């Protein structure tokens with residue numbers, strides 16, 4: 001690919017260059033990042049630093065978001081890996097924690113810089129609250145690029161935009177099935193409309209390694225109204241993506257490894273390490289639709305995650321608490337159950353399932 005030529009580094013030149021943003025021959029010049037600082041984590045070249053990003057107090061309380069900066073011995077791309085916007089999607093949180101001490105991220109072996117943020121939504125983690133920050137009832141992946149005059153989630157989003165998004169070249173946002181979601185693993189590939197950027201991010205997604213990929217075309221294009229974290233990076237010209245694994249509370253070690261290995265694969269793709277990046281050979285490309293509940297009641301799933309269902313197939317039943325059936329939930333299309341509601345609790349408007357409709361490989 002023409003946009004993946006490695007930057008040429010002459011003599012003792014120190015240049016931070018992702019293959020995406022810098023393809024031209026680079027003259028010898030000073031190290032663009034002799035040190036790298038995110039929040040209170042300040043690392044010199046070849047160092048790992050621990051710290052926090054302070055979310056200032058405002059109309060409600062402030063708090064600290066933990067962060068690690070691994071500043072490689074050699075210059076290279078700056079990759080941010082963020083998880084825990086939803087603080088009960090545990091596999092994704094543990095996968096980023098595991099990366100902190102993985103031998104492949106040791107500063108001595110690393111070209112470039114890793115910004116690792118395992119847990120954005122500390123209040124959700126502490127209080128076992130799915131989907132939202134319990135302090136203001138907002139999703140912590142829906143308020144970007146943030147607002148320092150808003151509530152805690154808005155201010156945290158503004159801090160992450162400034163400290164993480166603006167300082168990185170690429171961002172991976174990791175999620176998983178929340179407490180009520182029985183989810184099969186998948187990535188998203190975002191179509192921004194910038195062909196060069198989209199080709200590069202597609203290479204990142206394929207390198208990551210999950211073989212089911214949701215094509216995401218509808219996200220905002222205006223950086224001032226970016227809304228989601230990946231979207232905030234993508235609308236600022238930084239090839240980025242989201243991936244999900246893990247489900248319904250208990251942590252499966254395989255899900256954790258799937259995500260952390262995926263990040264290591266992308267690091268190989270970005271030439272941050274010598275790891276060979278083998279792209280997914282035959283990805284399943286899907287477009288997703290959400291099936292929501294029209295009822296309050298008790299939910300009984302009738303198919304597992306990853307089931308291939310026909311249009312009109314029964315995927316769940318809704319009963320009242322006295323065991324009387326209220327409704328049969330059927331699939332709105334033929335497709336793959338990307339996730340299905342894992343818990344009996346159900347109220348009107350809740351998501352029952354995310355259905356992936358298989359589509360052609362995008363051109």
Ligand SMILES: [Zn+2]
Pocket residue numbers: 085086089174175176
């Ligand atoms: Zn999530």
